[in-house]
Amino acid sequence: MNAGQPPYLRIVADIQSRIAGGELRPGDPVPTTRAIMREWGVAMATATKALAALKQEGAIETRPRVGAVVASGRPARSARSIERDRLVRAALRIADTGGLQALSMRAVAAELGVATMTLYRHLDAKAELTQLIADAAFAEIDYPDPPPGWRSHLRVAAQLQWAAYQRHPWLPRLVSITRPVSLPGLLAYGIWTLRALDGLDLDPGTRLHVYATLVNYVRGTAVNIESEVIALLDTGMTSAEWGRARLSVDGPLVAQIAEEGAxxxxxxxxxxxxxxLLDGLTVVLDGPGSHR
Structure with missing residues (x-):
């Protein structure tokens, strides 16, 4: 398997290969979530994400009282899917290097060494491409076993999202709170995060608002990462170094707001x-006076 791929995509590729080679035939059961966890040594969220991706591609289907099986009359993995993986990886490299403003069909075609028009056999529009690279960025997340307690669980979820934005500073601009896109990597993050609220006496609306509030806080703070990266490249200084360098000019003004060294x-x-934020959610999730 390709070690450069996210773990769930490596599992998808392996199962697709078994289908293509006839080891798994239409109607045959595919490995369950727990079987995938054992065979590939991954967490439940990764196994779930792999099965979700296979289902979205049409390689498997769910049958009542049977579970997930190889879909009838479906190719193991179409040339479109294979080519799309390469295309998305190329688009990720371009966005990571030059930001979303550098991303275009022409740039991706140049990266792959193909004619621009050939890409339109695999993608409908640039909008779809940006959705796919956002999903691929979230698919890189390796979910640990969740810690006990909703507060610790949500803290880790926020840190995982923050780390994804640090790896890909353009990513916050593609995450929508009010118009989310249903793709495997993004859904897996939501499913893993919402497990923190299982067992709490919450109505569906409150659960969703807690989740959206957390995502929106991390995203809202992370939109500054990209501008900070650009400023670092332009000045050669971190924000702390820049602040110290400006003291000779702005010192008297800064002193009105903060003490030296802050x-x-x-x-x-x-x-x-x-x-x-977690302090505030304690009032909602545990009741007044609770903190854990």
Whole structure:
């Protein structure tokens, strides 16, 4: 398997290969979530994401009282899917290097060494491409076993999302709270995060608002990562170094707001704000006076 792929895609490729080779035939049961966990040594969320991707591609289907089986009359993995994987990886490299403004069909075609028009056999529009790279970025997340307690679980979920934005500074611009896109990587994050609220006496609307509030906080803070990366390239200084360099000019003004030596950077701002958000959710999830 290709070690450069996210774990769930490697599982998808392996199962597709078994279908293509006839080891798994139409109607045959495919490995269950737990079987995938054992065979590939991955977490439940990764196994679930692999099965979701196979189902979305049409390689497998769910039958009542049977479970997931190889779909009838479906190819193991179409040339479109294989080519799309290469295309998405190329698009990720371009976005990581030059930001979304550098991403275009022409740029991806040049990266792959093909004519631009050939890409339209695999993608409908640039909008679809940006959705796919956002999903691929979330698919890179390797979910740990969730820690006990909703607060610890949500803290880890926020940190995983924050790390994804640090790897891909363009990603926050593609995450929508009010118009989310249903793709495997994005859905897997939502499913894993919402497990933190299982067992709590919450109505569906409150569960969704808790989840959206957490996602929106992390995303809202992370939109600054891209501009900070650009500023670092332009100035050669971190935000702390830039602040110290500006003291000779802005010192008297800064002194009216903060004492000398007080520093705010994106990581400290994220961590501080996250704990205050969790403090606020304690009132909703545990009731007044609770904290865990």
């Amino acid at each position: 520093v705010v950077d994106l990581d400290s701002l994220f961590a501080f704000g996250l704990e205050r």
